[in-house]
Amino acid sequence: MPWSTPFDEPIRLRGGARLTTLQHAADHVMKLPNDVQQQERWQIAVENLINAAEIGGGWLMFARIGMLRALNGDGEAT
Secondary structure, eight states, X not given: OOTTOEXXXXXXXXXXXXXXXHHHHHHHHHTSOHHHHTSHHHHHHHHHHHHHHHTOXXXXXXXXXXXXXXXXXXXXXX
16 A cells, blocks of 8 residues: 555644645654654554555554554553
8 A cells, every 4th residue: 555545534633734644644753753753652653554554454544543542642641
């Protein structure tokens, strides 16, 4: 599945921006500070993005969920 594949529903960011594709999500993660990228929740999100791009199918949904959980801190204090 190409990195240009859109999510079923865009991921809304604070400030009004939206992540609409796997590539937008990957670019967003790459712009984060390295120490944030290394946090487990972001590593899981990236793993799901890669699986979606390489395998496709249900991984697209998991990638979206992983990004939402990472963005929301997965209930952890950030």
